[in-house]
């Protein structure tokens with residue numbers, strides 16, 4: 001392989017820059033040229049790219065967001081648009097594409113590859129940790145740390161005023177961030193899409209805990225399970241606390257990546273190039289039990305990511 005392309009696509013995640021750095025430096029050290037396309041699939045369609053050398057990716061590992069920017073390109077669902085992208089890549093002599101993104105981005109990559117004979121390697125980038133086949137995605141740990149830091153601050157003021165806070169965190173299809181941030185902050189409960197909530201039972205438990213002397217109550221809710229307003233409507237007047245709502249929102253997408261995300265990104269970027277050198281295509285690089293693995297993108301897209309629901313019980317027991 002002489003030349004590869006790289007894009008970041010879909011929702012951004014802290015650590016994407018560290019992947020771009022790792023892919024570029026590993027490729028260049030193997031004598032492979034790197035064309036970095038801007039704004040995801042849009043940059044391939046518009047041929048908006050820059051050739052990246054070792055020094056072009058200096059000082060980016062610690063930066064949040066993605067220097068390549070990202071975009072949603074709905075027309076990529078059409079085969080003729082994917083063909084145009086593949087033709088552009090071929091015209092530029094790009095033999096393989098590395099795609100950092102979520103399930104949507106991986107779907108586009110897989111289809112373009114199968115229909116047009118372009119090699120693709122996926123790297124899971126998603127703050128929700130909703131991509132199956134890998135224990136962790138790029139950006140999850142940083143997002144979790146941001147959520148934990150924010151919830152901890154809310155807990156301070158909740159205790160001073162003896163209030164309940166309903167905190168809405170990111171996670172459309174996955175309760176990972178909600179559940180883990182609840183566990184890490186000692187929140188009273190996590191409401192997540194994987195486990196239907198019984199508001200009556202939850203209200204009774206929080207009221208019992210209030211009577212036992214608790215001076216605050218924190219309920220973390222994943223955006224995909226319910227809105228914080230809905231949860232508040234169900235719980236206020238029932239739990240003995242005045243209730244406040246906080247929606248963390250996009251703050252969870254930003255920030256300098258954590259050490260864990262920088263290391264994961266560096267390992268995944270390196271592994272993506274090794275996979276290409278060994279002739280692989282249509283695989284996603286994954287972290288499984290501390291090791292780098294390659295999982296067929298087809299398998300990633302057909303399996304549902306599980307969440308260890310025993311952690312709900314643990315969160316409730318320890319709160």
Ligand code: ATP
Nearest residue numbers: 010011072073076077101102103104105107108126
């Ligand atoms: P996030 O974690 O933010 O959801 P994602 O990669 O899943 O990340 P999407 O917006 O779903 O984000 O997808 C990103 C881009 O991938 C889309 O704008 C589109 O260009 C392409 N894409 C998504 N779904 C498909 C599909 N079914 N077929 C072809 N291309 C797709």
